Amino acid sequence: MILVKNGRIIDPETKRDEVIDIIIKDGKIYRIGKYQITDEYERVIDALGYVVAPGLIDVHSHFRDPGFTYKEDIESGCKAAAKGGYTTVICMANTNPVVDNKETLSYIKEKAEKAKIRVLQTASITKNMCGEELTDMEKLLEAGAVGFTDDGYALKDTKTVLGAMQEAKRLDTVLSFHEEDPSLIDKAGVNKGKVSEELGIPGASHCAEDVMVARDCMLALETGAKVNIQHVSSGNSVELIRLAKKLGANIWAEVSPHHFSLTEEAVKRIGANAKMNPPLRTEDDRFKLIEGLKDDTLELIATDHAPHSAQEKEKGLLEAPSGIIGLETALALGNTYLVRKGHLTMMKLLGKMTYKPARLYALNAGIIKDGGDADLVIFDPSEAWIVKSDFASKSNNSPFIGEKLYGKIKFTICNGAIVYEEN
Ligand code: DOR
Ligand code: ZN
Numbered sequence: 001m002i003l004v005k006n007g008r009i010i011d012p013e014t015k016r017d018e019v020i021d022i023i024i025k026d027g028k029i030y031r032i033g034k035y036q037i038t039d040e041y042e043r044v045i046d047a048l049g050y051v052v053a054p055g056l057i058d059v060h061s062h063f064r065d066p067g068f069t070y071k072e073d074i075e076s077g078c079k080a081a082a083k084g085g086y087t088t089v090i091c092m093a094n095t096n097p098v099v100d101n102k103e104t105l106s107y108i109k110e111k112a113e114k115a116k117i118r119v120l121q122t123a124s125i126t127k128n129m130c131g132e133e134l135t136d137m138e139k140l141l142e143a144g145a146v147g148f149t150d151d152g153y154a155l156k157d158t159k160t161v162l163g164a165m166q167e168a169k170r171l172d173t174v175l176s177f178h179e180e181d182p183s184l185i186d187k188a189g190v191n192k193g194k195v196s197e198e199l200g201i202p203g204a205s206h207c208a209e210d211v212m213v214a215r216d217c218m219l220a221l222e223t224g225a226k227v228n229i230q231h232v233s234s235g236n237s238v239e240l241i242r243l244a245k246k247l248g249a250n251i252w253a254e255v256s257p258h259h260f261s262l263t264e265e266a267v268k269r270i271g272a273n274a275k276m277n278p279p280l281r282t283e284d285d286r287f288k289l290i291e292g293l294k295d296d297t298l299e300l301i302a303t304d305h306a307p308h309s310a311q312e313k314e315k316g317l318l319e320a321p322s323g324i325i326g327l328e329t330a331l332a333l334g335n336t337y338l339v340r341k342g343h344l345t346m347m348k349l350l351g352k353m354t355y356k357p358a359r360l361y362a363l364n365a366g367i368i369k370d371g372g373d374a375d376l377v378i379f380d381p382s383e384a385w386i387v388k389s390d391f392a393s394k395s396n397n398s399p400f401i402g403e404k405l406y407g408k409i410k411f412t413i414c415n416g417a418i419v420y421e422e423n
Contacts, residue, residue, distance in 0.1 A: 001040060003024075004024070005047060008052065010346055013351070013366060021033060023041075024413065025416070027415045028374055029370055029371065047378055050381075055117075055412065056084070056085045056330070056331065056377055058302055059228070059302045060090065061091050061327065063091045063119070065111065066107060067095045067096025071394060072307040077305070079116075080328055082414070083328050084412075085412050087118060088375070089117065090146060093122050093149060093151070100123060106143065106144075109144050116419040117414045118375075120361070121144070123148055124148065125150045129150045131157060137167050147173055147175065147176060149230070151178045152178060153182075156182070158219070161215070161219055166223055169224050176229075177212070177229055177230060178277070179216065187201065189204065189277055189279055191203055191206070192205040192206075194264065201318060206233070206234035206236060206281060213229055213240050217244035218244070228251075231255070231302065234278070234285055235281075235287070237253075238292040241297050241298070242295075245297065252300060255298050255302070257303065257333035258280065258326065259286065260293065260333075262274065262280050263280055264279065264280045266399055267279075271317055272313045272315070275317060276304070293343065294344065302357070306397075307394060309395060313397045324398055325393050326398075327393070329398060329405065333400070334352075334353065354367075374415065375415065376411070377411070378413070379407055379409045382406065386405075389401050
């Protein structure tokens with residue numbers, strides 16, 4: 001048994017916020033209350049001054065396995081997740097081969113069973129992510145896929161999206177969309193605007209995102225499908241999602257930490273490690289994302305953890321692939337840029353990283369309750385630290401290296417086992 005003593009339990013689902021102890025036994029939360037230290041505990045964690053919350057859940061990670069394991073694999077991805085306080089991660093399907101078939105899914109599921117945190121896998125919406133023919137969603141669900149996405153690519157054909165949504169509604173599953181119309185993008189990864197002009201490079205317009213968000217909001221409304229808009233970056237998209245929700249669409253939306261903490265200005269300072277799709281945008285966009293997080297138009301914070309090797313990122317702004325790692329900095333970024341700036345309470349921030357993602361995917365997780373799985377993150381919300389390049393991820397493509405953040409993870413517990421402990 002493990003005793004977690006004197007921590008401040010913050011559980012957003014039940015709204016519990018109190019200093020209390022937790023006993024963990026056989027992988028479960030055995031008791032919540034006040035307990036004496038005795039020798040029946042194999043470990044006593046002194047959590048005085050720390051927050052104890054449900055293990056974080058990320059609905060948007062790239063573990064690159066199979067196919068690009070020099071960037072990340074399931075094992076290293078799990079280490080990064082655990083170090084960042086995550087106990088459940090949902091992986092994207094843009095591996096090689098793409099997760100559009102049972103065999104690739106089985107390979108990942110087998111590896112995931114041995115992993116130290118919960119790794120769930122999406123399958124692609126279209127075969128080989130070509131945007132044309134739908135995958136056999138029913139068969140892939142039976143084989144263990146938790147949802148569907150062509151993340152990395154936008155679906156150009158409206159009728160294909162309509163068909164996917166009708167099928168997702170029938171099967172009661174989740175579709176997640178990367179919203180950037182490639183025909184409106186000169187070059188992906190950097191916002192088309194002031195900074196791209198200053199640098200004399202082509203860019204990706206917010207309009208490419210807005211038009212696709214508008215289309216998919218209306219298709220979600222029409223079909224009743226459960227639709228997740230991934231990594232929202234444009235202020236107009238927030239307005240569109242707000243409207244669609246008001247009209248009754250079953251729309252969910254994610255914000256990635258980099259989009260609420262950085263703007264396009266970072267590209268000038270940081271270069272390729274500030275290049276991602278959709279790109280960092282303007283201060284006005286960032287402000288609207290924060291407004292959307294505040295009024296729950298945007299219910300999820302998702303990392304879009306996208307590892308790339310140093311060699312790939314060294315190719316420079318134009319040639320380097322888009323994407324940055326995010327699992328190890330997400331909680332501290334939320335704490336630093338949203339909680340400490342007074343935009344969100346800690347309760348609300350944690351809700352967007354725990355029970356809301358669990359609800360989207362109907363997971364039995366993201367809550368601290370008697371008898372529930374013992375998935376916990378324990379962190380010091382006031383400790384400052386400087387982000388270094390010593391990530392647990394195989395890659396270190398982070399724009400936050402050198403930055404001072406607040407909120408340091410001390411322990412991550414998954415299924416009753418300590419899967420990360422500081423030092
Ligand atoms: O920047 C990105 N990189 N955005 C995505 O949607 C995909 C990701 C990747 O797979 O590298
Ligand atoms: Zn994406």
